[in-house]
Structures are given as C-alpha cells and as structure tokens.
Amino acid sequence: MKLEDKDTIQLELSNVSFNYNQQGQSIKIFEDINLKCTAGNIITIMGPSGSGKTTLLHLLALIYKPSTGQIMLNGQEIDFEDIEKIDTLRKTYFGIHTQEILLFEKIGIVENLMIDFEIHSDLPEKEKLDREYLIELIYSLNLNHLLSRKVNELSMGEKQRLSIIRSLISKPKLLILDEPTASLDYDNVLSLIKILNKLRMNKDQITIIFTHDPLFLRYSHQSYRISNYKLNKIEN
Numbered sequence: 001m002k003l004e005d006k007d008t009i010q011l012e013l014s015n016v017s018f019n020y021n022q023q024g025q026s027i028k029i030f031e032d033i034n035l036k037c038t039a040g041n042i043i044t045i046m047g048p049s050g051s052g053k054t055t056l057l058h059l060l061a062l063i064y065k066p067s068t069g070q071i072m073l074n075g076q077e078i079d080f081e082d083i084e085k086i087d088t089l090r091k092t093y094f095g096i097h098t099q100e101i102l103l104f105e106k107i108g109i110v111e112n113l114m115i116d117f118e119i120h121s122d123l124p125e126k127e128k129l130d131r132e133y134l135i136e137l138i139y140s141l142n143l144n145h146l147l148s149r150k151v152n153e154l155s156m157g158e159k160q161r162l163s164i165i166r167s168l169i170s171k172p173k174l175l176i177l178d179e180p181t182a183s184l185d186y187d188n189v190l191s192l193i194k195i196l197n198k199l200r201m202n203k204d205q206i207t208i209i210f211t212h213d214p215l216f217l218r219y220s221h222q223s224y225r226i227s228n229y230k231l232n233k234i235e236n
C-alpha cells in the first residue's frame, strides 16, 4: 500500500506510553493510551499546564517516538528509524502550530508564508497555493493592515496569528494546533472558530486542538482530558 495514494486519513495511537529520560531518571507522562483520529473530525485535548499536551503533540506529529506502543498513519505503523520517510510524511500531511513560534524575523508576513509553502511545494501531492484562501486567512485573522511590517515588528499575538495561518495555508490533512488562543483576543478567537467551523465541512481532514479553552468543546467531535497519564473522554 502506498500511503500517499490514500484520499482519506487516519492517525492512531495504539497502547502508547511515553517517558522522558532526565539524568538517568524516567519521568512518566503517558501510560498505555489509545486514540483514533479519523477524517472529518475535530479533536480537542484538554489538560492543565504540565499535563502532557505538548508531549502528545510531539507524538502525534511523529517528532517523538513512543516509549512503548505504536503510531499508525492510515493503518501503517510508523517506523521511527526511517527519518527520511517521516520527514516526507510530515511535509505531506501535517500543518502544525506550536507554542514556540519559529518565524523568519527579518522578513514580512507574506514572505514567511511563501517560504513555508516553498518548502512543501516539491511534493506532488500538495495542491498549488490557493491565493484566495491565503488572502481570506490574512483578513479573517486581522493581519491585513500589517503586511508592510517585518516579523520582528509584530506583537506576540500577531506572531501567533501568523503561525496559525502558516499551519493552515497548505490545507493539511492533519492540522495540529497547540494552545492556539493563548494570546488571542476575543475577536480573533471567534475568527479562528469560524475558520475551524469551515474545516468541519472538510471531510478528508483531521484537526487536533490542544487547549485550556472549553470554548472548543462545543465545536469538537471528540474531546479528551489528560489526567493520571491517561486520555479520558469528555462527553459533550
């Protein structure tokens, strides 16, 4: 089976445990968790600070290898030794907004987005840049009046919105957002919800949101809370 031929997408954690090794000591974060993310779903994962949200993001984004258990993409187990393949999978499928925002500081908003798109554009599976969508995103997250600025002239919240747009523009099949509303004001939170609501119509995409904000629960198909090293389902 060639993974890239699939129209649909499924990402699954199967009996995954994860420990950090810190100076010879093992720190348990997850124990035997299962999660099935299927196309067309928005999945919200909540948990207090330090509970493991960003760690789980790193697992789902194939950055961390589980200590035990498997991660499956479209039914195929990820081989964490095959770095090249993982790199291709990540470029092909994933759009990620992380808490640590890495942008090119000395250039502008559009240039930053273009560089990111270029990185992905060598992949035949990727569609061409949808300029209308890009403009729509820039307007809906209120960055349109800042297009002449360099990134180092933007506020934290503006950088965060830029990072969110960057995760969205290539229309990834797997969109993962780590605390996307951390420094957004109410209007921008509503704009983000509107964008995510549109994505709900997109039946071949998975959205995973790590957040403190219970607002997202209303818009989710599956919700979980991290506690005691487990993922506990939240009944909506």
Ligand SMILES: Nc1ncnc2c1ncn2[C@@H]1O[C@H](COP(=O)(O)OP(=O)(O)O)[C@@H](O)[C@H]1O
Pocket: 020, 021, 022, 027, 029, 047, 048, 049, 050, 051, 052, 053, 054, 055, 056
């Ligand atoms: N590289 C690391 N080495 C050891 N412990 C870590 C490392 N990264 C995070 N942790 C610890 O793992 C726990 C979960 O962290 P994290 O996933 O960042 O939580 P959250 O995103 O929910 O705030 C925390 O107690 C944190 O201190």
Ligand SMILES: [Mg+2]
Pocket: 053, 054, 055, 099, 178
């Ligand atoms: Mg975090």
